[in-house]
Amino acid sequence: MSGLKTSRAVDVHVRSRGQVPRGADAYAREKVLATLDHVSEPVLAARVKLTQAVSGSAARPAAAQAVVDVNGRLVRAHVAASTMFEAADLLQERLTTRLARARRHGPRGLSGTVREAWWDSAGHEHRPHRQHLPAGERRIERYKSFSPMRQTPEDAVIDLESMDYEFWLFTNLASGYDSVVYRDVRTGHHRLASLGPVGQERDNEELLGVSTVPVPASTVPEAVQRLNLTGLPFVFFNDSATGRGSVLYHRYDGRYGLIAPAR
Structure with missing residues (x-):
């Protein structure tokens, strides 16, 4: 027995801001846990933040963010969507991509060129929009x-x-x-x-x-x-x-x- 935590043993801490719909926190937790099931390194901690914008005029008022500690290295993903459940789905996709890239390049150092496959136009598209203040x-x-x-x-x-x-x-x-x-x-x-x-x-x-x-x-x-x-x-x-x-x-x-x- 190695004693290392499996993803299901990790306490994915979810916190919410705004009027996040009922059940969204549990849904987001399961999405992140499903992603961590495919991580071979020890996952030391995972945090998720769900934010529902107050303004009803926002095109994508639901934002979801995850920060995962993989064997001492932090990996983060941040997305926005029209609904919180959709944001949780997008968060799973983006976190999966981030974890795969971190795993491919190892603890430090790039393989190939610096530009190699980092750009994710779909991921950029789903970034939250900034609120405009005077x-x-x-x-x-x-x-x-x-x-x-x-x-x-x-x-x-x-x-x-x-x-x-x-x-x-x-x-x-x-x-x-x-x-x-x-x-x-x-x-x-x-x-x-x-x-x-x-x-x-x-x-x-x-x-x-x-x-x-x-x-x-x-x-x-x-x-x-x-x-x-x-x-x-x-x-x-x-x-x-x-x-x-x-x-x-x-x-x-x-x-x-x-x-x-x-x-």
């Missing part, structure tokens, strides 16, 4: 301060995709500069931006696009203005108060989030 009602709702992980851009891409995020802030292992990798929604390719010059990555631009536009130095309020003017989902900037790379981004609730390295 500029005067927007504020920084969440501030995260942490020590960015030192890693290669290739490993940062793996973490970006495993967590189903739009960007991933990290410190480049080779250069020591704060950097960000992100997915270009127009092409599906990954790109890298850094506070300092890039070296070896320029030799592999066919695998990972490198931004040549200098990262602007600005204050947080100036970053807010830039985010509003450009309409981008996030801005990567050199915080003039700290000299570190930070990311200001649009949250799905229409407010802002700020991620900054600990000093």
Whole structure:
């Protein structure tokens, strides 16, 4: 007996926000458990969040998110749909894809090219839409301060995709500069931006696009203005108060989030 948990032994914790229909939490739990049945590594924990939007005008008011700890590595999926039960079905599909990709590429390191099969147009289509708030009602709702992980851009891409995020802030292992990798929604390719010059990555631009536009130095309020003017989902900037790379981004609730390295 190995003592490792099977998926059915994992307590899939489901929490709900808004008027989630009766039975949706149990349905989502079973969908996630069915997905975890096919995971050969030990599943240490699984969390699901179901959110039913208050606004009746939202085209896809039901959002479902899952975060699974597979042997110490987090894998995340996030979808939206017209009904919560449909969202649970989509969550199962997207989580299955994320887990398969994480398993194929192993604990660290890519096989093949960085671009290999990461882009999932259907998955992108089912991402939740951001709520629109008037500029005067927007504020920084969440501030995260942490020590960015030192890693290669290739490993940062793996973490970006495993967590189903739009960007991933990290410190480049080779250069020591704060950097960000992100997915270009127009092409599906990954790109890298850094506070300092890039070296070896320029030799592999066919695998990972490198931004040549200098990262602007600005204050947080100036970053807010830039985010509003450009309409981008996030801005990567050199915080003039700290000299570190930070990311200001649009949250799905229409407010802002700020991620900054600990000093």
